[in-house]
Amino acid sequence: MNVTALLLAQxxxxxxxxxxxxxxxxxxxxxxxxxxxxxWQKLGIIAGLIGIALIGVALxxxxxxxxxxxxxLMATLAVFASGAAVTSRSAVYAAIWFAVSLLGVAGLFLLxxxxxxxxxTVVVYAGAIVVTxxxxxxxxxxxxxxxxxxxxxxxxxxxxxxxGVALLIGTLVSSLPEFGSVGTPNEIxxxxxxxxxxxxxxxxxxxxVEVVGTILLVALVGAIAxxxxxxxxxxxxxxxxxxxx
Amino acid sequence: MNEAALLQNYxxxxxxxxxxxxxxxxxxxxxxxxxxxxxxMLQGVSVTAIAFGRYHDDWGGQMxxxxxxxxxxxxxxxxxxxxxxxxxKSGTLDMAFWQDxxxxxxxxxxxxxxxxxxxxDRVWPTLTPAGVEPEVDQEEQRHRSNV
Numbered sequence: 001m002n003v004t005a006l007l008l009a010q011x012x013x014x015x016x017x018x019x020x021x022x023x024x025x026x027x028x029x030x031x032x033x034x035x036x037x038x039x040w041q042k043l044g045i046i047a048g049l050i051g052i053a054l055i056g057v058a059l060x061x062x063x064x065x066x067x068x069x070x071x072x073l074m075a076t077l078a079v080f081a082s083g084a085a086v087t088s089r090s091a092v093y094a095a096i097w098f099a100v101s102l103l104g105v106a107g108l109f110l111l112x113x114x115x116x117x118x119x120x121t122v123v124v125y126a127g128a129i130v131v132t133x134x135x136x137x138x139x140x141x142x143x144x145x146x147x148x149x150x151x152x153x154x155x156x157x158x159x160x161x162x163x164g165v166a167l168l169i170g171t172l173v174s175s176l177p178e179f180g181s182v183g184t185p186n187e188i189x190x191x192x193x194x195x196x197x198x199x200x201x202x203x204x205x206x207x208x209v210e211v212v213g214t215i216l217l218v219a220l221v222g223a224i225a226x227x228x229x230x231x232x233x234x235x236x237x238x239x240x241x242x243x244x245x
Numbered sequence: 246m247n248e249a250a251l252l253q254n255y256x257x258x259x260x261x262x263x264x265x266x267x268x269x270x271x272x273x274x275x276x277x278x279x280x281x282x283x284x285x286m287l288q289g290v291s292v293t294a295i296a297f298g299r300y301h302d303d304w305g306g307q308m309x310x311x312x313x314x315x316x317x318x319x320x321x322x323x324x325x326x327x328x329x330x331x332x333x334k335s336g337t338l339d340m341a342f343w344q345d346x347x348x349x350x351x352x353x354x355x356x357x358x359x360x361x362x363x364x365x366d367r368v369w370p371t372l373t374p375a376g377v378e379p380e381v382d383q384e385e386q387r388h389r390s391n392v
Binding site: 026030034055059060061062063064067071075078079082083085086087088091094095098101102105108109112113114116117120121124125128129132133136137139140157158160161162164165166168169172173176178179180181182183184185186187188196197200201204205208212215216218219220222223224226227229 | 247248250251252256264266267275277278282288291292295298299300301303304307308310312314316318319321323327328329330332338
């Protein structure tokens, strides 16, 4: 089954569009990165970078120089690091690449004028969630190199996933409608951005805030309950020992 | 800045992040990496939501992302506790270990073609020792034992 032949069914993705080749090369790069041979893995990195560059060429220009350069930097960082994260052999490197990808995403948020969310992403994701990942990796690190990480699922899974994801992205990208031009978003880019965000959050979405708070509390209690249930409490045995005496 | 072009660019980046996360979720077998890929998909959705929020000059996109971050934090706590438990029970982070949970009558998944571990795979990261080991002060050792 040929990816480009299937993609030809889409209207915007033709063979002479760099977007088609970019998606194809990026998908091939992802698949090659999971190959056992080291040379193929390097080839995969190069293919992925060329794919990102081709997709970047196909995107419409933003108009201003500085936002354009920042966007390319941040988007390349985010997409390349996420590709590296999902294909890293070691889970520790995967977590670190994920943190790098989050920095790129936070930069993209800042570029959109979403200052609070850019900072919150760095603090909550890169600061807390990735550290939790690394903590669990430290607690649950099996001895030696795990063979399952080197072969992944049977050889069938990688081509199927690659083709499927390339098709999905191709369909998403090619079915983008032409968006008409709108004015500057004065509300989002207002000087008191964070104050307005807070006002909106606590005025219109107050119930949701309460619900999310409850979810966090329940998740905390649930996580503790899960861990306690797995490990029988040591105190029980010492109490039994005390009553025996 | 051209707002329509900005929206299109962000939609493409969001789609790519989501697709890469999905690819990793299908292909990888390490439970922690699979969970990380799920978080990557959430990032793709966040980028899309923020881009649409700016295009329509509406706070809805950013509100959604705030709740995504909160729910992702809760999810990370529970999922990592579960993974820790499963690791203690099985001693491996391999998802295929739990294939006993599959439906009755389904064939078992058998690992084929595990490559030999090569010499370059056996290299472990090490830390270079730095500095000098301080000399032990005998006098100090004497009072320490008395304290």
